[in-house]
Amino acid sequence: MTHHEHDRQSAAVRQKPRFDVHHPEWNSNFFWRLLNACNAAVVVINRAYELVYCNEYAAEVMLGYGVDELVGRSLAQFRTLPDEEMEVVAASMTQVFDQGLPSDVENWVICKDGSRRRVFWSSMPLFDGNGVVTHLVGVGWDVTRQRDVETRLKSLAHFDDLTGLYNRSSFMELLRAELHDRPAERGMTLMYLDLDGFKAVNDDKGHDVGDELLREVAVRLRHTLRQSDVVARLGGDEFAVFLRDAPSRPDAAMLAEKLLNSLCLPFEHAGATLAVGASIGIALFPHDGIDAETLLQRADAAMYRAKRAGKNCFRFCDDSDSAIIV
Numbered sequence: 001m002t003h004h005e006h007d008r009q010s011a012a013v014r015q016k017p018r019f020d021v022h023h024p025e026w027n028s029n030f031f032w033r034l035l036n037a038c039n040a041a042v043v044v045i046n047r048a049y050e051l052v053y054c055n056e057y058a059a060e061v062m063l064g065y066g067v068d069e070l071v072g073r074s075l076a077q078f079r080t081l082p083d084e085e086m087e088v089v090a091a092s093m094t095q096v097f098d099q100g101l102p103s104d105v106e107n108w109v110i111c112k113d114g115s116r117r118r119v120f121w122s123s124m125p126l127f128d129g130n131g132v133v134t135h136l137v138g139v140g141w142d143v144t145r146q147r148d149v150e151t152r153l154k155s156l157a158h159f160d161d162l163t164g165l166y167n168r169s170s171f172m173e174l175l176r177a178e179l180h181d182r183p184a185e186r187g188m189t190l191m192y193l194d195l196d197g198f199k200a201v202n203d204d205k206g207h208d209v210g211d212e213l214l215r216e217v218a219v220r221l222r223h224t225l226r227q228s229d230v231v232a233r234l235g236g237d238e239f240a241v242f243l244r245d246a247p248s249r250p251d252a253a254m255l256a257e258k259l260l261n262s263l264c265l266p267f268e269h270a271g272a273t274l275a276v277g278a279s280i281g282i283a284l285f286p287h288d289g290i291d292a293e294t295l296l297q298r299a300d301a302a303m304y305r306a307k308r309a310g311k312n313c314f315r316f317c318d319d320s321d322s323a324i325i326v
Contacts, residue, residue, distance in 0.1 A: 082108050088105060119140045122140075168232065178244065195263070288317040
C-alpha cells in the first residue's frame, strides 16, 4: 500500500459521521440501547489491551459471560482465544493500533462453557484529536453455522452421505491420479462389488433397514481392507475398491475371498437376521486397461459374469468383457 493510499484510508476512518445532534433522541441512553439491540458483537479495546466496552450480545449471547465479567479486564486475563489463533489476531490488532488501518479477521473464540464459536471480526481504529489511535472498535458476527454448512457441503462433494465412503466422482479422481504415469511393472487391482440379495431386504424391511445395512457393509469393507486400499460407494448397493499393493491375480483373489467371507456373515438388526452376499468383478492394471474408465467398465462386466455364475463369488476380466465394452 502506498503512503497516499494509507493517508486516504486513514482520513476516511477518522471522518466524523454527520448526525443531527440537536434531535431530542440524541442521548447516551439511546445509543446504549441501540448497541445492545445489535445482533452482532461490539467491543472497544484500548492500547493497554483492556476491554473498555462490550455489548450484551458479545458477552452474553456469543461468549456466555455477564458484561461485568469482561469489561475493565485485560484480554490476557480471560481465556477466550485459543493458542492457535493468537498470532493471526495479534497481527490484526497491530494493523489497527500501529498502522491506523481497518482489519478483518476470522478466528475461533472459547465460550465460558468451553465450547467454541467461529467469529468474523471487522475492526477499525478510533483516533484522538491529534490523529493518534487510542482504541480499537470491533464488530463481530458469529459465522459458526455458516462454516459448518460449508464444511458439510465440501464433504458431500467428496464423500457418500450415507456410508461416509468416497463417492463415485472422488473415487474416479483418486483412481486417475493413481494411474497417472504409473509404470506398467507396478500393477494395481480394481474391484467392482455388487451386493446379492440387497433388493429383497430393502423391499421386505424398508429403506431405513436397507440404509442401515449399507452402512454396516461399509464398516465391514473398511475392516477387511488394508489402510492403503481405497473404497467407495458408487451408488445403490454398488461399491468399488482399488488396491495399490495387490499387483497380481493371487493377491487380488486372496483379498476378494476375504471380502466375500466378511459380507456373507449374517447382519443383525433389531433382533432380525439379514443375509446378503456379494458378486465381485476384478480388473488388473495394466493387463485389463490403463485408464480409470476402462478398468471400471471391465471390472463391472466381470462382476455380472460372477452374478451369472451363481453369485457370492468373484471373476477376473477375460476377453468377453472387452467385447461387451466395445
